[in-house]
Amino acid sequence: MAVYTNLGAEALSELTSHYDVGRLVSAKGIAEGVSNSNWLIETDGGEKRARRQFILTMYERRIDIAELPYFLDLLDHLAAAGSPVPRTIHDRTGATHRAIDGKAVALIEFLPGISPDKPTKEQLFAVGEALAGIHLAAQSFPGHRENRLGPSEWVETLARCGEDRLAEINPDLPRTLDVARQVKEEWPTDLPRSVIHSDLFPDNVLMVGDRVSGLIDFYFACNDMMAYDLAVIHAAWCFDESGNVFNKELGRALVAGYDSRRALSDEERRALPLLAKGACLRFVASRAFDWFDTGAEAMVTRKDPMQFARRLDFYEKADNSLFTPPAA
Numbered sequence: 001m002a003v004y005t006n007l008g009a010e011a012l013s014e015l016t017s018h019y020d021v022g023r024l025v026s027a028k029g030i031a032e033g034v035s036n037s038n039w040l041i042e043t044d045g046g047e048k049r050a051r052r053q054f055i056l057t058m059y060e061r062r063i064d065i066a067e068l069p070y071f072l073d074l075l076d077h078l079a080a081a082g083s084p085v086p087r088t089i090h091d092r093t094g095a096t097h098r099a100i101d102g103k104a105v106a107l108i109e110f111l112p113g114i115s116p117d118k119p120t121k122e123q124l125f126a127v128g129e130a131l132a133g134i135h136l137a138a139q140s141f142p143g144h145r146e147n148r149l150g151p152s153e154w155v156e157t158l159a160r161c162g163e164d165r166l167a168e169i170n171p172d173l174p175r176t177l178d179v180a181r182q183v184k185e186e187w188p189t190d191l192p193r194s195v196i197h198s199d200l201f202p203d204n205v206l207m208v209g210d211r212v213s214g215l216i217d218f219y220f221a222c223n224d225m226m227a228y229d230l231a232v233i234h235a236a237w238c239f240d241e242s243g244n245v246f247n248k249e250l251g252r253a254l255v256a257g258y259d260s261r262r263a264l265s266d267e268e269r270r271a272l273p274l275l276a277k278g279a280c281l282r283f284v285a286s287r288a289f290d291w292f293d294t295g296a297e298a299m300v301t302r303k304d305p306m307q308f309a310r311r312l313d314f315y316e317k318a319d320n321s322l323f324t325p326p327a328a
């Protein structure tokens with residue numbers, strides 16, 4: 001569930017009256033997502049008389065409001081460059097977000113498409129291409145935000161969970177702390193950077209057939225190594241849900257799609273197995289932390305850190321031929 005706040009018809013009408021979008025026709029709470037409250041809003045389109053749809057997001061937790069301009073201006077920057085990213089709708093004063101009862105809200109363009117459940121290699125190619133597109137377009141984005149979920153934070157978070165508690169989730173989990181310490185030592189610092197999405201799981205990609213129609217949920221975006229973003233997608237999309245079975249064809253299609261738009265350097269390609277281990281550790285750490293933070297009785301389904309600990313095992317054994325295109 002992801003509507004934490006009840007917004008009545010009057011509050012919603014009052015809010016939309018500050019935007020040049022026409023009159024509110026309907027508003028439906030969206031079940032997907034965990035962090036924020038989201039509604040699908042429809043208006044009559046004002047003078048143009050063509051109904052329009054928007055996503056209204058109320059920022060409930062996790063997001064520091066001072067960082068909203070980074071996230072929302074980034075959407076506008078990428079959309080203006082032709083990336084499939086929703087624009088922020090500005091109110092009549094030009095503001096990208098407003099406040100209701102002390103909570104920040106933003107109105108965002110609705111994009112069509114559905115998140116792929118069983119992605120195909122054609123879809124992975126398109127996702128790789130779209131990712132390279134946002135990396136290139138974001139190079140001229142002036143904002144800056146550090147990645148707060150980097151190697152030091154994985155080590156710190158896993159250490160804070162503690163080996164005993166990690167073992168309660170699964171006896172194979174405590175060893176990820178040692179791997180995290182080792183990966184932190186080896187972590188590269190000199191690979192090419194841009195703004196990265198850093199959480200581009202299938203539920204953050206909308207597709208119409210094989211076309212990427214929307215990249216959404218940029219609230220972990222930060223300035224970091226582009227190849228790390230590719231490694232996140234590799235880890236998130238190219239395995240079965242348990243993390244036991246890797247699909248080589250999907251992995252190849254993803255890298256080929258990325259390469260077709262922005263060619264990876266030899267250094268980046270060589271670093272990818274290590275970056276993929278880092279990507280797994282990032283999700284092992286945040287999921288383990290949330291596991292204890294959420295509690296079994298909460299309404300939100302806890303995400304299993306073992307799904308990424310198994311992927312981590314896989315990348316520990318992999319070499320960089322995994323990321324090399326097959327000889328023509």
Ligand SMILES: Nc1ncnc2c1ncn2[C@@H]1O[C@H](COP(=O)(O)OP(=O)(O)OP(=O)(O)O)[C@@H](O)[C@H]1O
Pocket residue numbers: 002030032033034035036037038055086108109110111112203204214216217
């Ligand atoms: N611009 C958009 N166009 C169409 N649908 C959208 C858009 N933005 C969000 N959605 C829909 O709303 C859902 C929730 O959005 P989102 O993933 O941003 O929520 P969240 O609570 O911020 O995320 P999470 O908890 O996953 O980090 C998405 O799964 C998608 O169905």
Ligand SMILES: N[C@@H](CCO)C(=O)O
Pocket residue numbers: 199201283286287303
């Ligand atoms: N996409 C992440 C949640 C956001 O950090 C996960 O599946 O663990």
